[in-house]
Amino acid sequence: MIRTVTSTPYTDQKPGTSGLRKKVKVFQQANYAENFVQSVFDVVEDKAGATLVIGGDGRFLNREVIQIAIRMAAANGFGRAIVGRGGILSTPAASHMIRKRGAIGGLVLSASHNPGGPDEDFGIKYNIANGGPAPESITDAINARTLDIDRWLTVDAADIDLDQDGEVMVGDMPVEVVDPVEDYAALMETLFDFDAIRASKLTMAFDAMSAVTGPYATEILERRLGFAAGTVRNGTPLPDFGGHHPDPNLVHAHELYETMMAPDAPDFGAASDGDGDRNLIIGRHRFVTPSDSLAMLAANAHLAPGYAGGLKGIARSMPTSAAADRVAAALGIPAYETPTGWKFFGNLLDAGMATICGEESAGTGSDHVREKDGLWAVLLWLNILAVRGESVDAIARDHWAKFGRNYYARHDYEGIETPRADALMAALRASLATLPGKQFGDLTVETADEFAYTDPTDGSISRNQGVRILFTGGSRVVFRLSGTGTTGATLRVYLERYEPVGGDLDRETSDMLASIVAAAESIAGIAQHTGRSAPDVVT
Numbered sequence: 001m002i003r004t005v006t007s008t009p010y011t012d013q014k015p016g017t018s019g020l021r022k023k024v025k026v027f028q029q030a031n032y033a034e035n036f037v038q039s040v041f042d043v044v045e046d047k048a049g050a051t052l053v054i055g056g057d058g059r060f061l062n063r064e065v066i067q068i069a070i071r072m073a074a075a076n077g078f079g080r081a082i083v084g085r086g087g088i089l090s091t092p093a094a095s096h097m098i099r100k101r102g103a104i105g106g107l108v109l110s111a112s113h114n115p116g117g118p119d120e121d122f123g124i125k126y127n128i129a130n131g132g133p134a135p136e137s138i139t140d141a142i143n144a145r146t147l148d149i150d151r152w153l154t155v156d157a158a159d160i161d162l163d164q165d166g167e168v169m170v171g172d173m174p175v176e177v178v179d180p181v182e183d184y185a186a187l188m189e190t191l192f193d194f195d196a197i198r199a200s201k202l203t204m205a206f207d208a209m210s211a212v213t214g215p216y217a218t219e220i221l222e223r224r225l226g227f228a229a230g231t232v233r234n235g236t237p238l239p240d241f242g243g244h245h246p247d248p249n250l251v252h253a254h255e256l257y258e259t260m261m262a263p264d265a266p267d268f269g270a271a272s273d274g275d276g277d278r279n280l281i282i283g284r285h286r287f288v289t290p291s292d293s294l295a296m297l298a299a300n301a302h303l304a305p306g307y308a309g310g311l312k313g314i315a316r317s318m319p320t321s322a323a324a325d326r327v328a329a330a331l332g333i334p335a336y337e338t339p340t341g342w343k344f345f346g347n348l349l350d351a352g353m354a355t356i357c358g359e360e361s362a363g364t365g366s367d368h369v370r371e372k373d374g375l376w377a378v379l380l381w382l383n384i385l386a387v388r389g390e391s392v393d394a395i396a397r398d399h400w401a402k403f404g405r406n407y408y409a410r411h412d413y414e415g416i417e418t419p420r421a422d423a424l425m426a427a428l429r430a431s432l433a434t435l436p437g438k439q440f441g442d443l444t445v446e447t448a449d450e451f452a453y454t455d456p457t458d459g460s461i462s463r464n465q466g467v468r469i470l471f472t473g474g475s476r477v478v479f480r481l482s483g484t485g486t487t488g489a490t491l492r493v494y495l496e497r498y499e500p501v502g503g504d505l506d507r508e509t510s511d512m513l514a515s516i517v518a519a520a521e522s523i524a525g526i527a528q529h530t531g532r533s534a535p536d537v538v539t
Contacts, residue, residue: 002075002171004151007031013039013146015139017341019125021111024061027122031152033065034072037107038152039145040126041076043138047104049079053097053127055089055180056109057212057275058237059116063087065124067159069107074171075153078104081173084180087162088237090212090276092365092373093184095131099369100183104129110212110275113247117240132346132370136462181219188220188376191306191368192383198226200386203266206378207256207280210234210242213272216375225382241274248273248280248362248374249539250287261285268385268392272374278362279374281381283392291321291408294358296399297380299327301356304383306368313354315345318451318466319478319494320360321406330403339453339465340480346370347457360410360494362539397506404500406474407512411535412482413491413526421481421489424529428467428479431523435469440519443471469523474498477520491530493520 010029013020013036020036027033041047052073056062066087073081082101083089089097091108098106111123126134126142134142155171167176206221208214214235221227233256234242245252248271260269260282271280281288288296298314301307314328315336328335336354338344342365345357349367358364363372381392388395435448451465466480478494495516499505504512520526527533 001156003154003156005031005034005154006151007035007149009147009149010035011147014143015125015134018112018133019108019123021114021121021123024118024120024122027061027065033068033124034152034154035146035149036124037069037072039142039149040107041072042145042149043141044105048077050104051080051082051101052078053082053089053094053101053103053106054109055084055094055097055106056087057090058086058088058239059111059122059241059274060118060120060239061122062109062239063162065109065122066162068154070160070170070175071154071157072152074155074157074173078173081170081175083162083175083177085163085165085177086180088180088212088215090180090184090216092277092369092371092376093180093216095127095369095371096184096187098127098129099131108275112275113245113273113278115241115245116274117243120240127370130346130350130370133341133343135343181216184216185220185224187368188379189224191376192304192379193386194225196386197382200389202268202382202385203228204231204268204270204382205233205256205259205266206231206269207233207248207253207271208235209244209246209248209253209271209273210236210238211246211272211274211276212237213276213374216276217272220375220379246274248278249537251537251539253280256280257282257287268382270378270381272378273362276374277372279364279377280362281377281392283396286391286393286396288392288396289321289360289408290358290362290364291323291360291406292396292399293377293381294320294356294364295323295327295403296395297364297377297384298324298356299399300384300388300395301380303387304380307355307366311355312352313348315348315354315357317341317359318453318468319410319480319492320358321408321496322474322498323403323406324358326403336456337453339451339462342370342372344453344455344462347455351457353456360408400505401501404498404503405505407497407499407509409495409509409513410539411493411495411517412537412539413493413530413532414536415488416491416530416532418489420530421491424491424524424526425467425479425481427529428524432467435523440522441515443475443515443519446470446472469519475516477516477523479520479524491526493524493526493535495520
């Protein structure tokens with residue numbers, strides 16, 4: 001029996017680049033989650049009889065909202081719901097499940113790398129039939145619906161047992177609880193040479209950060225690839241991620257960094273984030289930035305069976321360093337520079353124009369799914385290490401000797417009062433026309449603009465995607481406000497210095513970027529606008 005529940009709109013449910021993210025207490029308001037889910041369902045066309053995938057990263061509120069969403073899906077006419085056991089589906093595994101099962105889309109319940117727990121963050125994202133995040137046309141329609149919604153639909157049914165594989169009925173809709181790892185692990189075996197990785201006898205440390213990747217890493221790394229028991233650390237997903245921040249960077253994965261810098265470090269270290277779509281790559285005594293990792297993976301991807309035929313193209317987000325562009329040029333394939341957000345890559349992947357994509361925020365992936373994929377990057381690195389028989393450090397040095405090095409860092413100023421952040425960006429935009437030709441220390445501004453992107457697949461234009469200051473010689477600084485936080489604004493400052501082949505290729509990054517940091521402050525007046533004398537996080 002379908003039941004209609006009267007509701008009134010909330011005005012703060014506009015999805016960002018990665019869905020709707022708010023504090024748990026916001027989602028716990030009466031009808032809040034229900035309003036948003038119903039708005040998604042009201043926008044989805046042809047849902048009658050269609051399959052819907054539902055899963056999340058195991059964070060606090062995950063199970064409760066899954067039960068709500070199942071009952072609402074039954075009331076809204078979906079033909080079948082597929083749910084990961086325990087409510088678990090990593091974001092890349094959800095993308096694969098949508099594609100493999102021919103689903104119309106999926107609800108991914110996650111706030112990605114944001115903290116979890118009763119006082120922390122929760123999120124809901126809708127992915128479309130290609131397995132990727134909903135495009136702006138759909139998120140705009142969802143937002144419009146949230147502003148005038150007056151009811152949501154459900155069925156009167158008990159909670160299902162999320163921990164028991166099998167099929168149950170909720171109303172007239174079958175709900176299938178499935179192993180969240182099996183299909184994803186099988187996909188990885190088609191892309192990588194598991195035999196070569198096993199035979200290499202590599203040692204590694206993997207930090208799952210008490211988040212969703214734990215079960216996937218344990219199954220693939222320890223059981224299928226034969227790495228020692230205990231290789232996967234913090235491998236049990238916890239609602240509060242063990243009180244830690246599940247963001248795979250050198251700040252929040254510091255214990256892994258210490259392990260990899262020790263005299264007896266294993267060959268390879270890696271970490272993944274809350275929902276499994278990001279990665280940290282670190283070899284014995286060598287950290288690899290996400291921008292460099294993208295470039296090195298692209299340069300060596302042909303060593304893995306799934307990419308032996310070569311790449312169709314490489315895509316990177318605009319703030320990501322240009323290191324991958326140099327690989328694309330050497331390979332004679334296109335390089336695409338897109339706005340931040342995996343949906344832009346999805347269009348290129350669907351059109352067969354790109355094979356490997358990446359973002360500086362620790363996200364890399366390929367055309368096997370339509371999301372970034374942390375474990376995929378780890379496995380491709382392992383395949384490369386196994387075939388080349390060299391260390392991460394040796395591979396990095398060889399890469400820089402061939403292509404030059406893009407020294408790179410990101411400075412995050414978190415929780416800035418939104419009016420202050422907006423004022424800083426407005427002042428930057430107003431100064432763009434006057435900047436070319438100006439000198440800041442040893443740097444001369446070549447061009448300055450606000451990045452806009454014309455999608456080569458459909459001609460759509462995305463404007464206001466970040467301010468770029470490009471210096472002569474290939475160095476630059478980029479300023480952008482992020483949409484992934486839940487309070488205030490985060491200013492991200494991306495700093496890049498290109499050192500050509502034959503140059504100074506093995507210096508401390510902070511030393512090499514000092515002049516870029518000084519130029520960024522002079523150009524943007526960060527301290528004046530924000531009152532901050534230093535970033536909160538440096539990655």
